[in-house]
Amino acid sequence: MGLSHILIERSGQLSDTICKYQKGKYIMATPDSLPLRTEVKFEADSRESILENWTTRVNELGVNVRYNSEVDTIEGAQGSFQIRLAGGETVEAETVVIAIGLQGNLRKMGVPDEDNGLTHYQLDDPKDYWDKDVVVVGAGDAAIENAVALAQNDNRVTIVNRKREFSRAKPGNISLIMSAIKDEQIECVYNASPVSVTENTIALKTPDGERILRADRVIARIGAIAPRKFIEAIGGVFEDGADFPRVSETYESDRAGIYYIGALAGYPLIKHCLNQGYEVIQTIAGQPVDGADIPMLAEKFQSIAQGRSVHDVLNEIRDNVALFKGLTILQLREFLLDADVDVKTPGETIIRKGEAGDSLFMVLKGSVDIPIGPDKTFTINQGSFFGEMGLVMGRRRSSDALASQEGGAQVIEVPRTAALKLLASSGTARKMMNDLIVLRKLQTFLSPDLDIRDLQEIMESYEVVQFSRGEVLMQEGADADAVYVIQSGSCAITKEIEGKDVVINYVPAGNLLGEMALLNNAPRNATVRAAIGVEAIKIDANLFKQLMERKQKLRSVVQRIAEERAASAGARSTANDQKSRIVDFLMANGIGEATNAIAIDTKLCVRCDYCEKACAETHDGISRLDREAGPSYAQIHIPISCRHCEHPHCMADCPPNALFRTPGGAVAVNDSCIGCGNCARNCPYDAITLSAKPRKRGFLLTWLLFGMGDSPGERRPAKKTADNKEVARKCDLCEDVRGGPACVRACPTGAIIRIGPEGLLEKIQEAV
């Protein structure tokens, strides 16, 4: 563009942060959907090739770089800034773009003699160390990745964690470090913080007193923060509780003429940063362009825009949709990139009962009808949302949703990961979601006529509580002090019969628990335990009682429910000991969170492995099922294979988002899998393997005559090559095979079934 410019770089090289990445690290170019607009190419690749590419391009373009220069302050105003460098020199500029990221401001340990050379704040190449004592300080992703890489290179590694556990890191890395600690590859010192370093030791303060570790090297990876002092000195403003300075929609800071982009503005992704740089320079040059995402948003909004600009639509969305209220327009843009906007004609079906969807829908305009009875419908109005059962509780859609007969509806469909991100990033959205879940639960349980005014006090006082597996939500015989709505997870209900705890029921997410005791004013008649990790909304019992007293009509509804439940509980309490032990076994092995697991009746299984063979034959020669392994009890065996969990652990940390749930309910992997193995490590049931495709099965003649393929009946282990990468392989419920799961069809004796926890427990109830 021929603009007069200078690029001031503190270090002696460009892209310092990426230079400091571990050697050979594979760098992703997410978000995939976003086009790149800069002159400099950037695609997912190894650290080395990206750096080489950038250096070449920067040289070609003739960028004016001034290395080894640190900025002290910026004085003046837009049009004539004076940038004072550390050496005392001054650079004049009309506008300033600050793209320093956070890595230049690494957090230090803050201990005496820290700078004696023993401590590094990065790890260039784990191969530089071999047979050394290395102490890694920190518990985040970088610390874990470094520690594991060093341990793999035969170093004696100790990781120092300030806390009692690893919680800050990605789940994949947590399981990586936990298994390394368990296998004694890495030693971990918990609840410890460094107090001093010498030439070859580091002293730690631990709960058991001071501990001194030998160290040939200390690597401290304790994060990076925005250089607040510097930013505030040059006129940046941090809002309350914010980690990043405030910017406008054009990334301009509160001091006109100074722009922040990239990680400093809260966008740690490389592609975002590159695009923002381009956009800001265009703005400065007086040829402002829309963000790279704007054309994509325009396309998304086509059906609802009716000639309006993207910005108008964005504003309308933010004003109309309650969950988006707390977002800035920049955040909203990023968020909507993942969403779909749709116009539904009157009466059109949006979701179907029984489908396994996990996206969240928001009503932008019009309204949506949810039929809840023969002639009863529940209406979801403009600005509200639906589908939260699938998202939060991992349950199948509990009812249909149709666009309103009058006027239809405009809806925004937000996929699972994006919706979870929204809930995580916006406290307002989280609170709103919980409020609505409580309200809807009480409406469906008691009466659809209840409205937010009746429930005012309840809404203001409920709390979200967590229970880990086996923890008691309510104890038989105790006073009823609260009612729970199970948000996620599931519970087992037990009753003491002849001195033994007998499981009488199993309650999945989405249900109301503990209301019985309130209705008849009696103590709890059963114990409720979390079968897996449970998140529940706890509502104060007194408020509930007051509500009942105010509304006489509710009393009769509740009375009827109470009688129905008492009757069904009576039928179940004939349970015996064997049954409850089987249920305990199933719960202990995580069947509570399954939606479709394999159970093998060991009285029928003749160990022929036809299930495995069938699986392999229908899935590229790789069985996704290990029949013989896995736990068994009484006559039930749970082989190692995917259970298609309600909240799949595998999905938690998939960089390319390759794991998804099909409408049929299977958790499947698509072609974008990069084979990183996070899902396999995250799966508590070992149900995912990484492998390359084996060769095609040989035919007898071609093998005999030409040596083509493997010998019949034999499959050589697959070899991985550039084209045949190791990727995640798991059960997909044979959704593309006619007739359903091959394992079930192939069993000669009918020993194998695929079933969810409810079905399995029902079978056990009937059988025992």
Add this chain to the structure above:
Amino acid sequence: MNLQRGFLDNRTWLWVAIIISLASIAAYVVHDPIGGRDGSTAVGYALGGLSAFLVLYLSWLGIRKRRFRSSKGLRRDVVSAHVYLGLALIFTATLHSGFEFEWSIHTLGYVLLLLVVGSGIFGISAYASLPDVISRNLSENIVEKKRFDASNLEQLEVDIEDIDRRLERSMGFLPDVFRAPVQNSLENTRLGGGLFSILSGSSRRCATAKALLDVRDLIDRGHFSDEERRRLVDVVQDLARKREVAACIRRDGRYRALLKIWLWIHVPLTSALLLTITAHVILVFFYW
């Protein structure tokens, strides 16, 4: 308890088989041609045709069960049909013969058929009873699973390896007299072997059992320090557990072998039967 409908619970095929058998008997009894009842009467041809058809249909299972992509129903139901129709064959084929037996290829066919059905009956009883026996043998009473991804059998094998390591280490601390029996357990405990030793599943000559007896005997006869006694208690415990686990693995091997061994007779004899029936049919129609 019964969680699932197994392959024997299919009533439909049971009834089809009963009807076929009863109809064959009725036809045989009612139809009394001149020259006696044999394969060359109208009923004889009908029964022979039916039997040949059944044999072909039943053999087809061997191919059909490997067609994993085909969506035609559950294999369990095909196996039910296989079992019940196979049993009906005893009636149709016997009545087809008219009880005329001689040293000929025709009688050979009949004998082969009986052997195939007989091995099948063994298979049915094995399939019906052994799965439960296997699970009971490898139940949580003996298997203490430490790893989720290991099978019960693998866990037991790992247990033996662990015990062996401990025994080997302990030899350094024990009086020399114990060296021979412990070494015997380490070197001579066999878990597999030839076909017959697997099928017998016997632990009568188990080296570890012998070692345990010897060690106990030596303990009774000798005097040892407290330290040595403590170590000897561990050794006895380890040997006892190893003996138990080894016996369990041998029994498991036996049951699994029994589940498969009948197919070694059933399948080759079926091939022989198909050939013999072909010859039988050709002889009957062309060289009568």
